[in-house]
Amino acid sequence: MNIGEAAALSGISAKAIRYYESIGLIEPAPRSDGGYRSYGDTDVAFLTFIRRARGLGFSVEDVTNLLGLYRDRNRASADVKAIAQAHVAGIERKVAELESIRRTLTHLIENCHGDERPDCPILDDLAGAATPGDARLV
């Protein structure tokens, strides 16, 4: 099948498939007489694997390693697990950071009139001024 069909079946755009080939994430596809890339079911399976891994937020570098393990019949599941655990740790750091920001902003928003008047604790905080009667939020 051509790249368009492989794209539709795998859920990865044709552009992205070419990109993955260009960076070496997938093998260069064999070409037809006219120069079109040609894919089989196995290729679609790999592409689907990639889509799902990317959908879980794994970096392309992680996916490279996961694909390597997927192909390796002698892999140790410990190696897969380690990649996933490191990824989860990164996600947890990110969530903690976002939650901290969310709490700060939510607090500032609650104290902002949100009307036509100009005074605003959000701007006060950004400007570095202490919100009156309130500990500095950072």
Next chain:
Amino acid sequence: MNIGEAAALSGISAKAIRYYESIGLIEPAPRSDGGYRSYGDTDVAFLTFIRRARGLGFSVEDVTNLLGLYRDRNRASADVKAIAQAHVAGIERKVAELESIRRTLTHLIENCHGDERPDCPILDDLAGAATPGDARLV
């Protein structure tokens, strides 16, 4: 003062200050005879505002708008609040997405032996196979 001192006082790198000038986030600084950018306390205050806004995850585009409101004595606090609320909404979407991924991965990790054996529910899931005795996790 020169850019280095403004950078140290504001907590923004000299590189970033030049970048902010290049994209129009801040006004071009006046130059000394030798061509050095020259900053005053007001400039440092603006830079500090930018650093704090960026630290709360506001995009540079948001910061442009926040700075505009900060400068505008006739602003409506409602406009500031709206920007902050939209940002919080985006953060909440992101957190929800990350939490969903975290739950999926944590579940898969718990069911992975993590030893020298090759079978691994994480790879099974990525490959699209149902984890034995377990509903498909996505």
Next chain:
DNA sequence: ATAATGTTTCCAGTTACTGGAAGGTCAAGG
């Protein structure tokens, strides 16, 4: 034959900067 669709490669743009190169400026020391 021609039109429509699919595919090819290549370049640019996205976000928000950072790193580095090549070269000018400035203050202090010899």
Next chain:
DNA sequence: CCTTGACCTTCCAGTAACTGGAAACATTAT
């Protein structure tokens, strides 16, 4: 006066992971 070193200047590249678009070729349908 000259040099050294710290600081500054501009400009180009690179980052992550693609997407959009242009120009041209291939294939299929009418």
